[in-house]
Amino acid sequence: MPLVNQHVKRWRKDGLLEIRALLDAVTGAKYEALLDPLAKPRPDTPEEGPDLRSRTEREGDALAELVDLMLRADQLPEHGGEPVTLTLTMRYEDLAAQVGQATLDNQERVPAAQVRQLACNAGIIPLVLGEKSQPMDIGRKTRTFPAGIRRILVARDHGCAFPGCGRPPKHCDAHHIHHWADGGVTSVDNAVLLCRHHHTLIHHSEWTVRMVHGIPTFYAPAWLDPQRRPRRNLLHAAAA
DSSP states (O other): OOOOOEEEEEEOTTSOEEEEEEOOHHHHHHHHHHHHHHTSOOOOBTTTBSOOOOHHHHHHHHHHHHHHHHHTOSOOOEETTEEOOEEEEEEHHHHHHTOSEEEOTTSOEEEHHHHHHHTTSTTEEEEEEOTTSOEEEEOOOSOOSOHHHHHHHHHHHSSOOSTTOOOOGGGEEEEESSOGGGTOOOSGGGEEEEEHHHHHHHHHSSOEEEEETTEEEEEOOTTTOTTOOEEOOOHHHHHO
């Protein structure tokens, strides 16, 4: 009798989702084939040094990246009559001030800093509340980089634009350089392709990115490079 695939999940008190799965041999092999390439250590680069994550941490990040890849897929099962979407609810004043938390569909909470990053990703809808917590506006679904703009970004960046990163376009989000949460427009000149890791790095560290003569240019934190010299990804340019 063939094994019935099983999946168990539970939300922990610390807000983390714990999952366990039992897969048949074929499904398990497919899962490993998807996960293993994403779980490889990142290349040792002058910008970030060696990848210090344990294998467990790398595989966890790889699973998170698989989720992001699925959210960017063209065909997903529908939920409530529309494609799978995540709604974040928080007060506009808190979002603008980068304080407080947002509430997810399942009532779990995430900090404002993480909301700003999620607002760049596909399948996220911010629900803005007024002073009395009444819904004021259903924000534009942030998969607002239409196919035409994304094709231009792919042709320009060829993948993650962060220096030394070789991630291909399908593994990348279109990041608003002037943050979407701050009113940044959705345009080629305000966008850069970033993989999940470097998208997080830009949102949660002192690394910055600007457009210089139409090319995404990165600046390291002052503690890493006191002169804050401009850096670009030369890997994709060389392969183009």
